[in-house]
Every structure is written in C-alpha cells, then in structure tokens.
Amino acid sequence: MIARELISTPSFAAEVEQGLTSDPKTLPSKLFYDAAGSALFEKITELPEYYLTRTELGILQRHASAMAQAVGPDSTIVELGAGTAAKTCTLLRAFANRQMRVLYFPVDISWAALAEARERVSQKVPQAHVRPVVADFSGGFGFLRDLPGRKLVLYLGSSIGNFETPAAVALLRSVRNELSAGDSLLLGTDLAKDPSILLPAYDDAQGVTAEFNKNILRRINHDLDADFDLDCFRHVARWNAAQSRMEMHLESLEPQTVHLRSLNLRVKLASRELTHTENSYKYTLASVREMLKASGFSLQKSWLDRRKWFAVHLAQV
C-alpha cells in the first residue's frame, strides 16, 4: 500500500479545541470516523430509514453497464473514500464484463477498510487489479497524478454533502486539477426531498444515528482524557430548508462544564446549547450541475432512482 505523510493536517486535538472554543460550538463531522464511529456508520447504512446507501446501490446495479459504456474502455478507476468498497463491485463487474482492463485504486484514510476492500473485490471481481492507497484528502490529490492511464474518479455516497458549497467546489476543483482531458468523475449525491423522509433518515427509531453522533464525545473522552457525560446530551437532527441541508447537533441537557485534560481546557455549556456536528447537503440536478461547472467539470449524464431520491452523475473534465 502507498502511505502519505499528512504534515498539513491539523491534529484531532487542535480541531476539537478550535471547534469547542468557537461560538456557536462545532465539531467537524470527519471526526466521527474512528473505528467505533465507522462501525456505527456501517450500521446506519443498513437502517430502514437510511435510504441513501441502498438507493445509490440500486442505481449502480441498474445502470452499471450504461455507466461503463459512457466512460469508455481502459479507464483506471480511483475511488475517493472507498471504505470497504461494498457498492463498487457492481460497477467494477460491469467494466470487467465489457472486457475492459480493470485497474482499481481505492483511496481511504482507513488501512483496515482498504484491506477489506481488497479482499472483497478480489473475491467478487477476480479480473480486477486492486491497488489500495492510504491517503487523507487534506493532504491534497497529488496522488492522482501518479496513477497510470485515463482516469475515472468515483466519489459516491453523497460524501460531498458534508461540505458547504465553497468547500465542495474547492475539493472538486483540486481533484479536477490533477486530471486531464478525457478523464471523468462519477459523483453520488442525495437529493432534496420532503423532510418527512429526511428527518427519520437522520434520527432513526433504533437510535443508531444518535449513538453515531454521541460517539464523537466518547472519542474525545478517550483520546483527549475528557469527561463528557453522554447522558447529558441529546441527539438533534434538523432540516435547514434555506440551506437545503440536514444538520446534526448535540444538545446539552443541563448547564455543565466539561474538562478536557489533555488540552488543559474547560468548556462551559449552557442548558439547551447546541454543538453543531454535521451538515448533509441535499441537492437538485441544477445545483449539482452548477457545483460541477464551478469546479471545472461538465455534467454529462445523471442517473436517478424511480422516486428521484438520489442521483449518480457522470461529469467530464
């Protein structure tokens, strides 16, 4: 595996300190994904209310060969935030069925997830050559330049939705800047829909999403020797219509002071005070087209499920 040094990445401690001393308080959503958080997210993807993963998988299954045809032969497939590559096998198989050479570079911050991805792909699509890359996006996308051939970059799961538009455009633009004419991007985005569908997807009956949200406090307790009492917080999911995004917050249930010993920091929280932990933007075809255009891509085709809940877009450099 290829490992990258991430000198410019602010540390977990620095990001937590920055967020908890801001007004309003925030904790960046990327901090969710320690081993426990990643396992909880996997559980979320299987919840009845969380339609995103299975809807995107349905789109990929139904349209994989059309996608492979639109992309054309002999592409090197690079997946950003590949995780365990559960959804990607369908697509890789469609490429393999068209007798194209399939070279697959899953990129992720988690070495363990990549090991699983490699295992899964070699079992399900034996024709594929898998080359895992350990990298964090805050280190840039320079690794794309080193990869051989015409490239198809996959960015699935509406992961882009965690970024506010300027940051999303900056991310896509820095991907674009490492690509050349003829390369393409396959982007998965959740779509705006009735809040009666969105709210339960981010506040499920079993409380898995609440646990996922609170796990960030557990992680801070563990990694920064802090004393958050998880029972003194409530998971809050909100639809922000003006910004077209779902938000997650942690609401303090009482006035309290938390001690983060490793940072020598005491954080005061008022009763009902919210700490913002995640944005999850919900797009329209027009807003995706706009975002891609601003990033130097041109939207070629969008595939949607029947209910128009999710979309997978092919864009050209």
Ligand code: AVJ
């Ligand atoms: C992994 C960012 C796509 O925003 O839906 C799931 C994360 N947060 N439930 C999303 C998440 C709450 C997820 N993404």
